[in-house]
Amino acid sequence: MKRYILYLLTLVAFGFTACQQEVAHEDDSCCTKPLATEELPDGTGSLAIPVGTLTDLSLYQLESDWQNQNAEDVKLYEFQDKVQLVAMVYTHCGYACPRIIADLKRIEMGLDQYKREDIGIVLVTMDPARDTPERLFQFAKSNNLDPKRWTLLTSEQDNIRELAALLNMKYKVELDGEISHSNIISVLNENGEIIHQAEGLGVEPDETVNAIKGLLQKI
Numbered sequence: 001m002k003r004y005i006l007y008l009l010t011l012v013a014f015g016f017t018a019c020q021q022e023v024a025h026e027d028d029s030c031c032t033k034p035l036a037t038e039e040l041p042d043g044t045g046s047l048a049i050p051v052g053t054l055t056d057l058s059l060y061q062l063e064s065d066w067q068n069q070n071a072e073d074v075k076l077y078e079f080q081d082k083v084q085l086v087a088m089v090y091t092h093c094g095y096a097c098p099r100i101i102a103d104l105k106r107i108e109m110g111l112d113q114y115k116r117e118d119i120g121i122v123l124v125t126m127d128p129a130r131d132t133p134e135r136l137f138q139f140a141k142s143n144n145l146d147p148k149r150w151t152l153l154t155s156e157q158d159n160i161r162e163l164a165a166l167l168n169m170k171y172k173v174e175l176d177g178e179i180s181h182s183n184i185i186s187v188l189n190e191n192g193e194i195i196h197q198a199e200g201l202g203v204e205p206d207e208t209v210n211a212i213k214g215l216l217q218k219i
């Protein structure tokens with residue numbers, strides 16, 4: 001796992017642009033230009049991993065400690081055995097992050113026929129100094145995020161950066177406290193492996209919905 005993490009970390013570049021209130025294009029983030037995700041190893045933007053025991057490609061191999069919006073201690077492996085949508089946001093974000101959540105809700109609407117226990121949605125903060133569990137709880141409440149499906153996580157900055165590297169997420173805290181970041185929604189299978197990623201804002205949800213449906217048919 002350490003070798004795999006080091007491999008991914010070599011892919012991460014640190015060219016970020018400052019966040020702005022206005023953006024020119026539909027797929028722009030709060031940054032002046034969205035930060036691109038690297039192509040996944042199979043060259044298609046997805047990973048096809050057989051269902052079974054956890055592999056070195058599983059995010060659930062990480063042993064870091066996390067807290068959810070209820071201030072409960074959790075480990076990432078506790079999210080296995082269920083398809084998970086994962087995105088990184090921060091609650092003080094004024095533009096991109098609310099749109100990421102809106103995109104997640106659109107995906108969720110496309111999966112109405114499935115039970116809550118079939119699919120989870122995980123939001124990971126990039127701003128642990130301000131996004132305490134209490135703050136995350138209020139944020140989830142104000143955004144009408146169903147606590148039976150949505151989990152908001154915080155941890156130490158090093159743990160967050162490690163997970164971001166595995167998700168191909170790039171972010172940088174600017175001097176004014178804003179965070180420049182890429183906008184990626186990841187789909188994890190029940191073993192915690194990335195099988196699909198959607199990059200950008202306002203992306204049509206059909207491809208992601210179909211990727212999740214394909215997973216659920218195999219479970």
